Amino acid sequence: MSKLSHYVESAGAILLAIIWISPLLFAFWAAFHSTSDAVNFNITSAWTLDNFRTAWEGAPWLKYFLNTFLLVTIVLIGQFFFTTLAGFAFAKLEFPGKNFVFILVLMQLFILPEVLIVENYAMVSRLGLFDSLFGVGMPYMASAFGIFLMRQSFKSVPIELHEAARIEGCGLLGILWRVYVPLAKPTYLAYALVSVSTHWNNFLWPLIVTNSPDTRPLTVGLSIFGAPENGVDISIISAATMMSVAPLLIAFLVFQRQFVQAFLRAGIK
Amino acid sequence: MSTKPFVVLKDVAKRWNGQLGVENISLEIEEGSFVALLGPSGCGKSTSLRLLAGLEIPDEGKVFIDGADVTTSAASDRNLSMVFQSYALFPHLSVAENVIFGLKVRRVPKVERNEKMQRALKITGLEGLEGRKPGELSGGQRQRVALARAIVAGQRLCLMDEPLSNLDAKLRSSVRKDIKKLQRDLGITVVYVTHDQTEAMSMADKVVLMKDGRIQQIGSPNELYSNPENTFVAEFIGAPAMALMDSYLIDGIKNGNKIGIRAENITIVPEGKGRLSCSVTEAEFLGSETLIGLEHEGTTGLNVLQPGLSIVPSGQRIDITFDDQDLHIFNSAGDRINGQ
Numbered sequence: 001m002s003k004l005s006h007y008v009e010s011a012g013a014i015l016l017a018i019i020w021i022s023p024l025l026f027a028f029w030a031a032f033h034s035t036s037d038a039v040n041f042n043i044t045s046a047w048t049l050d051n052f053r054t055a056w057e058g059a060p061w062l063k064y065f066l067n068t069f070l071l072v073t074i075v076l077i078g079q080f081f082f083t084t085l086a087g088f089a090f091a092k093l094e095f096p097g098k099n100f101v102f103i104l105v106l107m108q109l110f111i112l113p114e115v116l117i118v119e120n121y122a123m124v125s126r127l128g129l130f131d132s133l134f135g136v137g138m139p140y141m142a143s144a145f146g147i148f149l150m151r152q153s154f155k156s157v158p159i160e161l162h163e164a165a166r167i168e169g170c171g172l173l174g175i176l177w178r179v180y181v182p183l184a185k186p187t188y189l190a191y192a193l194v195s196v197s198t199h200w201n202n203f204l205w206p207l208i209v210t211n212s213p214d215t216r217p218l219t220v221g222l223s224i225f226g227a228p229e230n231g232v233d234i235s236i237i238s239a240a241t242m243m244s245v246a247p248l249l250i251a252f253l254v255f256q257r258q259f260v261q262a263f264l265r266a267g268i269k
Numbered sequence: 270m271s272t273k274p275f276v277v278l279k280d281v282a283k284r285w286n287g288q289l290g291v292e293n294i295s296l297e298i299e300e301g302s303f304v305a306l307l308g309p310s311g312c313g314k315s316t317s318l319r320l321l322a323g324l325e326i327p328d329e330g331k332v333f334i335d336g337a338d339v340t341t342s343a344a345s346d347r348n349l350s351m352v353f354q355s356y357a358l359f360p361h362l363s364v365a366e367n368v369i370f371g372l373k374v375r376r377v378p379k380v381e382r383n384e385k386m387q388r389a390l391k392i393t394g395l396e397g398l399e400g401r402k403p404g405e406l407s408g409g410q411r412q413r414v415a416l417a418r419a420i421v422a423g424q425r426l427c428l429m430d431e432p433l434s435n436l437d438a439k440l441r442s443s444v445r446k447d448i449k450k451l452q453r454d455l456g457i458t459v460v461y462v463t464h465d466q467t468e469a470m471s472m473a474d475k476v477v478l479m480k481d482g483r484i485q486q487i488g489s490p491n492e493l494y495s496n497p498e499n500t501f502v503a504e505f506i507g508a509p510a511m512a513l514m515d516s517y518l519i520d521g522i523k524n525g526n527k528i529g530i531r532a533e534n535i536t537i538v539p540e541g542k543g544r545l546s547c548s549v550t551e552a553e554f555l556g557s558e559t560l561i562g563l564e565h566e567g568t569t570g571l572n573v574l575q576p577g578l579s580i581v582p583s584g585q586r587i588d589i590t591f592d593d594q595d596l597h598i599f600n601s602a603g604d605r606i607n608g609q
Contacts, residue, residue: 163324168371168418169345178374182361219465 031238038235051239055225058236061214061243064221071133071206071217072199078141079195080188086142087150088176092162102151108144117208124209131215136206140199146191153187154180186265193259199249218244273336275300275458278320281330283316290316291482294330295416296498298460298475300425303452305473306462309505313482314462315430321437321460323347326349334426340395349426350419356411358403363398368417375422392451409440420455426457427452429461433468445472466506470494478502500603503529504570509560510540511597518545523602526606529597532560532572535589543588547571552580563587564603 030038031052037045055061089095090102120139129135157180165175181188203219210216216224222244226237252259274297283290291313298304306314319325323330323344332340339347347574350371358367366373372382390396393413403411405568412432419427433441452459463469469476470490478485478493478501478529486498497503503511511529516522540546547563559579563571573589581587598607 063582158355158357160353160355162360163322163344164353164357164359165370165374166324167322167349167351168345169374171345174374178370179359182359186359 024101027238027241033235033243035233035235038238051235052243055236055240055243057223059225059240061218061221061240063213064216064218067133067215068200068217068219071136072196074133075137075140075199076192076195078137079143079146079191082142083146083191084176084181086147087235088154088180089153090147091154092180103122105147109148113139114204117205120205121208128196130209131211133215136209136215136217137199139205143195146195149187149191150184153184157183188261189258189262193262197248197252273521274298275302275335276460277331277333278317278321278332279331281320281327281332283320283325283327289313289482291320292477294320294484296477296484296487298458300458302455302474303461303472304424304457304475304477305469306460306477306479307466307469307505308464308485309481310464312479314464314477314479316482317479318428318430318460318462322349322351327429335359347426348424349428350422350424352415352419352427352429352432354431356403356415356432356435358411358414359401359402362402363399364401364403364406364414364417367414368421370418371422385421385423389417391422392454393417409444412436412444416451419455420451424457426458428459429459431462431464433463434465441468448472466508470506478505480505485558494607497529497597498605500527500529500599503597503599507531509572510570512571513569513599514565514571518565518567519596525601527599527601527603529599530571530591530595532574534595535571535573537573537575538590540586540587540588543590545590546586546588549581549583549585549587551583554578554580561587563589 001256018082031046032049033045034040034048034050086105090098090105116139124130124135124138127135127138129138161179161183162175165179170178201219203223206217207220207223210220213221222240225240226232276296276298278296281294282292284292294313294317296304296317301470306317308314314445316325321334323339323342323346326341330340331338334347334349340581359370362370365386369377369382369386372385377385390399393416395410395413395417398406398410403414405474406414412435415432418565429448433444436444445468445539448459457514461469461473470493473490475487476490476493477487480595486493486502488496493502493506497511500513504513509532512533512535514528514530516524516526516528519528522528537543545565545568547565547568550562550564553560553562558577559575561575561581563573565571596607597605600606
């Protein structure tokens with residue numbers, strides 16, 4: 001009986017996995033075949049790289065890649081800076097209204113970013129950052145999730161280490177930099193992973209706040225490339241999609257083990 | 270020696286939400302001495318040390334180090350080092366980096382830094398372990414890294430908060446000797462917190478015994494042992510501790526007073542010739558001698574020592590005697606009243 005249920009569970013898991021990955025597999029397969037072969041599902045048809053050539057020439061991909069890369073870097077640096085300082089303050093400093101402010105920060109976690117789009121748009125425009133990478137990244141820098149994560153991580157640092165550093169002559173920022181930040185390394189790595197993949201894939205906000213090829217990230221570029229007014233060509237769109245997701249996918253496959261370990265270590269502490 | 274005291278605590282008090290931390294702590298420490306703060310847990314000895322270190326700021330009173338008023342100074346400005354109970358080694362740094370952490374923070378030039386580190390590692394016998402992380406060291410080695418970090422900067426005052434409590438018994442006694450030797454060789458002043466009277470008595474020049482946030486007695490180990498100022502000191506110091514008897518048991522003692530006597534001053538005599546007739550409660554073989562616990566109305570902690578193995582069955586009656594000159598007399602409040 002238990003053996004049977006074991007098989008059923010395994011089969012269910014495998015089925016789910018197949019359903020989950022099938023669009024990606026199809027896109028991958030379509031990207032390497034001509035449009036008619038892809039649409040008619042000719043399994044035996046010949047492989048080709050023409051789609052990639054056409055797609056590459058169809059849009060300023062290099063610029064898009066660079067934009068996305070810069071965007072996730074700017075967001076990550078900003079997030080590290082703000083969440084470290086805020087997390088440290090919430091974890092280790094005493095100031096009036098600390099708990100109230102922390103609850104406000106946590107409440108931000110309940111609000112969908114999409115709800116804030118109009119307000120963020122107005123704010124970014126007022127700051128004169130419309131249609132700039134900095135403007136795309138800025139609303140995400142003081143991340144509530146990041147602040148919470150850093151606070152938890154800093155809270156777990158034994159107070160003796162803090163005191164030892166104080167006696168050895170460290171100032172507050174010195175202690176943060178020399179003791180807390182190095183000890184929170186696994187948390188930083190796990191958080192970076194989440195942040196990079198989120199902002200690599202982010203679409204709606206960049207679509208709204210950018211309007212020139214110079215600032216457009218990959219996701220927006222891809223959607224414009226695949227828009228119906230350009231004529232729908234499944235194979236070419238698939239090729240473009242493959243190009244867009246490749247860097248992140250390859251990076252994850254290569255560093256899979258380290259990523260999982262970082263998550264585990266950040267979680268256990 | 271009429272030198273000015275190196276460290277002075279003057280009427281220091283620290284309270285937490287009205288609860289007692291420490292009260293009325295006054296203490297003078299000479300340069301180059303080894304002072305132990307001793308007491309049961311929760312007596313305020315660690316708090317006193319933290320007040321001295323600058324990790325807490327006193328509510329009342331003043332703290333002087335080397336003549337300067339440091340009552341409100343930051344820990345980093347007090348020119349002292351500290352060894353923590355948990356050692357507080359930085360787990361992400363190697364042994365060498367841990368040792369020179371403070372020098373690096375204080376921007377000591379690299380050449381000098383390395384020289385000092387090599388010296389400290391040599392003194393503590395850690396050569397060859399420079400590259401290891403604290404997680405890869407044994408408890409004793411970690412303890413020595415903490416010591417090396419404390420002495421590397423050459424601070425004249427070193428505070429230690431129960432540095433041996435995480436070591437096993439055998440290692441503890443050897444490290445005890447090492448610390449004492451280190452302190453003498455370097456001529457530094459050590460303030461050492463412990464709940465273990467063996468540590469305090471064997472290492473310290475001066476023992477400060479505390480209870481409930483107050484100092485009970487300050488003195489050399491011998492003074493505390495042979496002239497306890499009150500019944501708490503009498504019952505805390507020594508293994509076995511001093512026995513206490515009610516005054517009615519002995520002629521010529523004022524009613525209500527307490528009489529203290531140490532086990533080594535008690536002798537067993539043939540039946541009928543003793544001053545007290547007690548029954549045996551237990552006999553504990555210690556190796557070179559046997560500790561026999563005795564019971565008698567109006568006494569607590571009465572023991573007698575017999576050489577070698579000398580197990581007496583419990584319940585047996587034993588007569589004991591003692592000299593009047595070995596008696597310690599305390600008044601009803603517990604304070605000593607005879608022979609200061």
